[in-house]
Amino acid sequence: xxxxxxxxxxxxxxxxxxxxxxxxxxxxxxxxxxxxxxxxxxxxxxxxxxxxxxxxxxxxxxxxxxxxxxxxxxxxxxxxxxxxxxxxxxxxxxxxxxxxxxxxxxxxxxxxxxxxxxxxxxxxxxxxxxxxxxxxxxxxxxxxxxxxxxxxxxxxxxxxxxxxxxxxxxxxxxxxxxxxxxxxxxxxxxxxxxxxxxxxxxxxxxxxxxxxxxxxxxxxxxxxxxxxxxxxxxxxxxxxxxxxxxxxxxxxxxxxxxxxxxxxxxxxxxxxxxxxxxxxxxxxxxxxxxxxxxxxxxxxxxxxxxxxxxxxxxxxxxxxxxxxxxxxxxxxxxxxxxxxxxxxxxxxxxxxxxxxxxxxxxxxxxxxxxxxxxxxxxxxxxxxxxxxxxxxxxxxxxxxxxxxxxxxxxxxxxxxxx
Amino acid sequence: xxxxxxxxxxxxxxxxxxxxxxxxxxxxxxxxxxxxxxxxxxxxxxxxxxxxxxxxxxxxxxxxxxxxxxxxxxxxxxxxxxxxxxxxxxxxxxxxxxxxxxxxxxxxxxxxxxxxxxxxxxxxxxxxxxxxxxxxxxxxxxxxxxxxxxxxxxxxxxxxxxxxxxxxxxxxxxxxxxxxxxxxxxxxxxxxxxxxxxxxxxxxxxxxxxxxxxxxxxxxxxxxxxxxxxxxxxxxxxxxxxxxxxxxxxxxxxxxxxxxxxxxxxxxxxxxxxxxxxxxxxxxxxxxxxxxxxxxxxxxxxxxxxxxxxxxxxxxxxxxxxxxxxxxxxxxxxxxxxxxxxxxxxxxxxxxxxxxxxxxxxxxxxxxxxxxxxxxxxxxxxxxxxxxxxxxxxxxxxxxxxxxxxxxxxxxxxxxxx
Numbered sequence: 089x090x091x092x093x094x095x096x097x098x099x100x101x102x103x104x105x106x107x108x109x110x111x112x113x114x115x116x117x118x119x120x121x122x123x124x125x126x127x128x129x130x131x132x133x134x135x136x137x138x139x140x141x142x143x144x145x146x147x148x149x150x151x152x153x154x155x156x157x158x159x160x161x162x163x164x165x166x167x168x169x170x171x172x173x174x175x176x177x178x179x180x181x182x183x184x185x186x187x188x189x190x191x192x193x194x195x196x197x198x199x200x201x202x203x204x205x206x207x208x209x210x211x212x213x214x215x216x217x218x219x220x221x222x223x224x225x226x227x228x229x230x231x232x233x234x235x236x237x238x239x240x241x242x243x244x245x246x247x248x249x250x251x252x253x254x255x256x257x258x259x260x261x262x263x264x265x266x267x268x269x270x271x272x273x274x275x276x277x278x279x280x281x282x283x284x285x286x287x288x289x290x291x292x293x294x295x296x297x298x299x300x301x302x303x304x305x306x307x308x309x310x311x312x313x314x315x316x317x318x319x320x321x322x323x324x325x326x327x328x329x330x331x332x333x334x335x336x337x338x339x340x341x342x343x344x345x346x347x348x349x350x351x352x353x354x355x356x357x358x359x360x361x362x363x364x365x366x367x368x369x370x371x372x373x374x375x376x377x378x379x380x381x382x383x384x385x386x387x388x389x390x391x392x393x394x395x396x397x398x399x400x401x402x403x404x405x406x407x408x409x410x411x412x413x414x415x416x417x418x419x420x421x422x423x424x425x426x427x428x429x430x431x432x433x434x435x436x437x438x439x440x441x442x443x444x445x446x447x448x449x450x451x452x453x454x455x456x457x458x459x460x461x462x463x464x465x466x467x468x469x470x471x472x473x474x475x476x477x478x479x480x481x482x483x484x485x486x487x488x489x490x491x492x493x494x495x496x497x498x499x500x501x502x503x504x505x506x
Numbered sequence: 507x508x509x510x511x512x513x514x515x516x517x518x519x520x521x522x523x524x525x526x527x528x529x530x531x532x533x534x535x536x537x538x539x540x541x542x543x544x545x546x547x548x549x550x551x552x553x554x555x556x557x558x559x560x561x562x563x564x565x566x567x568x569x570x571x572x573x574x575x576x577x578x579x580x581x582x583x584x585x586x587x588x589x590x591x592x593x594x595x596x597x598x599x600x601x602x603x604x605x606x607x608x609x610x611x612x613x614x615x616x617x618x619x620x621x622x623x624x625x626x627x628x629x630x631x632x633x634x635x636x637x638x639x640x641x642x643x644x645x646x647x648x649x650x651x652x653x654x655x656x657x658x659x660x661x662x663x664x665x666x667x668x669x670x671x672x673x674x675x676x677x678x679x680x681x682x683x684x685x686x687x688x689x690x691x692x693x694x695x696x697x698x699x700x701x702x703x704x705x706x707x708x709x710x711x712x713x714x715x716x717x718x719x720x721x722x723x724x725x726x727x728x729x730x731x732x733x734x735x736x737x738x739x740x741x742x743x744x745x746x747x748x749x750x751x752x753x754x755x756x757x758x759x760x761x762x763x764x765x766x767x768x769x770x771x772x773x774x775x776x777x778x779x780x781x782x783x784x785x786x787x788x789x790x791x792x793x794x795x796x797x798x799x800x801x802x803x804x805x806x807x808x809x810x811x812x813x814x815x816x817x818x819x820x821x822x823x824x825x826x827x828x829x830x831x832x833x834x835x836x837x838x839x840x841x842x843x844x845x846x847x848x849x850x851x852x853x854x855x856x857x858x859x860x861x862x863x864x865x866x867x868x869x870x871x872x873x874x875x876x877x878x879x880x881x882x883x884x885x886x887x888x889x890x891x892x893x894x895x896x897x898x899x900x901x902x903x904x905x906x907x908x909x910x911x912x913x914x915x916x917x918x919x920x921x922x923x924x
Contacts, residue, residue: 103544105535106720106729109527112549117523126521127556131530131547138545145563302524366791366812372803373786373794376812380790383866383902391818394784394794394810396803400852404811404822434818448801484801 091151092125098158100133111156123266134164140174157242159224161203172211175231179209189223222246270322271313276340277497281308297325349496350378356503357388365434366392367426370444375492390434405429418443423473427463439465446484460491509569510543516576518551529574541684552582558592575660577642579621590629593649597627607641639664688740689731694758695915699726715743767914768796774921775806783852784810785844788862793910808852823847836861841891845881857883858913864902878909
């Protein structure tokens with residue numbers, strides 16, 4: 089391990105708040121995975137003097153400076169020029185880069201602008217960090233002994249590809265990466281982060297692996313992270329802890345890492361060879377969208393009916409007008425009839441019906457914003473409805489999101505016990 | 507205007523890449539709106555020595571230090587403690603804060619932990635920056651003449667409320683805010699950012715207002731920003747430029763600022779008193795979700811049919827089995843029949859049908875990933891289908907997103923000319 093890294097993101101659009109700094113998050117995660125320590129991030133605008141000051145500070149506290157942004161063709165793209173100035177190494181044109189840029193534009197049938205030629209200018213002594221996804225290459229450069237500078241464009245996709253394809257192998261080969269951190273994140277629905285955390289507090293003092301609670305988008309997470317020489321050694325540290333957690337809170341666990349509620353339910357449907365249809369009112373298609381975000385979901389998801397208007401609930405789903413009139417659209421019988429109706433109409437094994445008040449309007453005294461009924465109709469022709477009060481302080485988007493996720497979780501639990 | 511601000515975000519979770527630094531973006535935008543210059547952002551972990559070093563650097567280059575994070579009850583929440591140390595002003599307990607914390611917990615029926623008492627410790631001389639949304643208050647403090655320190659919790663909602671309710675009035679009253687920046691963002695669909703920018707390059711050299719191109723989520727944007735004493739003065743600067751842009755590229759313009767393709771189409775439907783239904787295959791409900799994300803959309807959106815499986819296209823939408831067999835599900839006649847079918851089935855004025863190959867699987871030689879047909883059926887019973895090749899390099903999520911947005915834009919254009 090040669091030293092710590094600092095991430096320096098260059099761009100006035102960051103200082104104006106026009107964009108979120110997702111590049112810093114990507115690089116932070118990537119450095120943690122490589123086991124390269126990283127104590128500071130700096131954001132600075134497109135101003136050569138201020139960029140130079142940031143570089144001077146970073147040189148004092150880090151040995152690996154990772155820049156994003158400022159590699160474009162416009163006059164305010166100044167990263168390479170400023171680094172060349174700061175380290176006293178003139179810019180020089182790299183003919184192979186200029187040829188490459190011209191070729192890339194020609195291939196897309198676009199004319200190359202004279203300003204693009206600027207992107208072929210790199211500091212003397214710097215190696216090219218190729219950019220297969222765009223015109224601006226970065227550099228890997230050791231301007232002083234023991235100090236390495238890497239530059240990436242600000243476009244996240246280009247930066248990420250360059251990081252994976254060139255920077256990671258370089259850092260590993262050159263001995264920057266320490267014992268890497270491997271992690272497994274257990275994901276839970278139907279239990280709050282603090283409630284979950286309280287049940288496993290005894291694990292939070294572990295040192296290797298460590299266990300840490302997180303939450304995002306309503307999912308409670310426990311991340312188990314181990315430093316180890318390789319993946320197998322990490323798994324040997326992580327697995328017993330994961331097993332212990334699952335003994336405690338396994339019923340709420342729907343998957344790990346990249347798994348989602350939709351992939352979890354989908355995998356169970358696939359395994360059982362069963363099919364699904366959805367009837368959505370307040371979620372307006374969001375549940376179908378989550379289900380079909382999974383490639384291959386056509387094997388078990390047949391489709392659905394968005395019954396936003398009551399006439400559609402009656403006409404296409406067979407909801408009883410009488411129940412709509414007496415119980416209201418947001419009610420237990422309507423959720424059940426929607427679920428059973430879409431199951432029958434589309435001839436599937438399972439049917440889900442969602443009806444609720446997403447707000448901000450549409451509430452009554454006994455039916456506040458955030459009230460949602462979810463019906464689940466199963467292969468045995470049973471229909472169960474569940475009532476949720478997601479809270480009127482949460483806002484429309486969040487209530488709709490919780491409704492879709494909860495429906496998927498209910499389906500998962502039904503599939504596991506059926 | 508008293509000087510420039512620096513944003514200092516404290517939290518090891520930022521250095522590990524566990525969360526995106528949306529606080530920095532919010533504050534950056536907020537500072538721009540107040541006209542307070544801001545040249546650097548720093549991210550530092552939960553480490554007192556490193557926080558002190560970051561403070562020392564920030565004192566050299568800014569007069570207003572804005573901290574987020576590190577105000578919680580746990581031992582690694584160190585912001586106030588570290589600031590007290592750095593400026594040589596001891597922490598003291600504020601009884602009124604401790605009382606407030608105990609009350610807040612009691613109101614939620616939760617027990618207050620002894621560790622929460624730590625949150626009542628503030629540096630001597632610092633004023634309390636109240637936190638109506640959570641337990642941890644922040645501070646407004648002038649530890650040295652001409653240097654102001656503000657602290658906020660890391661929880662975005664709490665921080666934002668505290669910013670709006672207390673920090674903004676303070677900064678305005680105390681003379682930090684300069685002539686504020688007002689802006690209007692024109693949003694376009696169906697034209698690329700660079701293509702749009704080329705048509706208005708002559709405006710990019712303006713100084714007040716300025717014009718800058720952006721793009722996000724497929725929408726091309728032009729932001730016109732003016733420094734002015736008040737909103738009316740800003741509008742007088744911005745409107746003539748906006749009008750000039752709209753003369754050039756108005757056909758692609760769907761709205762401003764917070765308007766979306768769904769609100770734009772919805773406003774036109776509402777204005778004409780017309781209704782809409784959707785039939786979705788590859789988007790699986792995403793178009794319905796976008797439409798119903800708009801509160802009040804039930805006035806014009808009746809619902810739809812998610813015809814993921816061909817049997818649903820035939821059974822519920824009346825798509826001809828023969829056309830499915832000979833032309834395939836992703837074809838001009840099927841898109842048209844889906845649009846007309848859902849319009850007829852739900853008895854609406856307009857119908858939209860989307861069928862495409864979102865990938866990664868399902869492509870053939872003549873039907874690559876990214877091929878999407880969108881049918882629009884109108885009140886005059888006309889049906890038109892549009893063919894798009896969104897490109898197979900874009901990935902499933904992006905192709906589905908572009909499909910939904912393009913469908914809304916086609917509807918908007920149809921409504922404008924019908």
